[in-house]
Amino acid sequence: MRNNILIVDDDEDLTFVxxxxxxxxxxxxxxxxSAEEAFAILGDRVFDLILLDINLPDSTGFExxxxxxxxxxxxxxxxxxxxxxxxxxxxxxIGGDDCLPKPYSMAELISRVKALMRRAYGRETASGRTxxxxxxxxxxxxxxxxxxxxxxxxxxxxxxxxxxxxxxxGTALPKEKLLSEVWGAFSEVEPSTLTVHIRWLRxxxxxxxxxxxxxxxxxxxxxxxxxxK
Numbered sequence: 001m002r003n004n005i006l007i008v009d010d011d012e013d014l015t016f017v018x019x020x021x022x023x024x025x026x027x028x029x030x031x032x033x034s035a036e037e038a039f040a041i042l043g044d045r046v047f048d049l050i051l052l053d054i055n056l057p058d059s060t061g062f063e064x065x066x067x068x069x070x071x072x073x074x075x076x077x078x079x080x081x082x083x084x085x086x087x088x089x090x091x092x093x094i095g096g097d098d099c100l101p102k103p104y105s106m107a108e109l110i111s112r113v114k115a116l117m118r119r120a121y122g123r124e125t126a127s128g129r130t131x132x133x134x135x136x137x138x139x140x141x142x143x144x145x146x147x148x149x150x151x152x153x154x155x156x157x158x159x160x161x162x163x164x165x166x167x168x169x170g171t172a173l174p175k176e177k178l179l180s181e182v183w184g185a186f187s188e189v190e191p192s193t194l195t196v197h198i199r200w201l202r203x204x205x206x207x208x209x210x211x212x213x214x215x216x217x218x219x220x221x222x223x224x225x226x227x228x229k
Contacts, residue, residue: 002048007031008038009053021106035059043186054080069095072185075120131166133214133227165225172218
C-alpha cells in the first residue's frame, strides 16, 4: 500500500496537526522543517507523496522540487500562502502535481492526497496484489516471497527492489529510477550496488542466474521483470 508521506514545512504547529490527521487515515508521515533536512531525509528514504511548502527558512519548495525532478517522479503537492497565479504556474512548470493554498481545511487536504495517490498509483487496496513469475510468488503488501511454495528470505533492499520491479512488471526501468525508488532520490549509492542486488535476486529466484528468464537486463536502459499476466 502506498502510504509514506513527507511533509516539508517550518510551521511546527501546522505540521503536528497535519501529521496527526494523516496518520489517523493510515498514512506514515515524516516531516522536515528545512530544505537541508528534507534533502538529508530524501537521500535515505523513499516516499510516495511529498507535501511541500514554498517558503522555507533556507530555500524554497520550488528549488526542492526542481532538484527532485532530476531523479524522481514522486507526486508533489505545493502548499503555501503564496496563492498568486504566477506562483501556481511556476509550481506546475517545475513538476508540481497540485497546489493547495493556505489556509486549507484538513478535509480538503486528505481529499487532494487521496486523489493524487489514485492518479499516480491506481486504486491500490490494503490487501495489495500478488505478482507471480515462474514458481515465484510475491505478495507486495505482506512483503513475503515464496518459491515452489517455500518462503524465500530477502534483505530489506532486496525486497524493495523486487517490489519495484513487480509494480512495474513488463516495463523496462532505467537504473536511475530504480536507484531513486529503492535507495532514495538523493542517495549517493553507486550503480554497482544495484547490479549486485539484481545478481542476488537472480541467485535466489531464477533457475539459471547466469541466463535469467524473468529478471532481465535491458541493454543501455536498466532492468525489467517479465511476470505472468
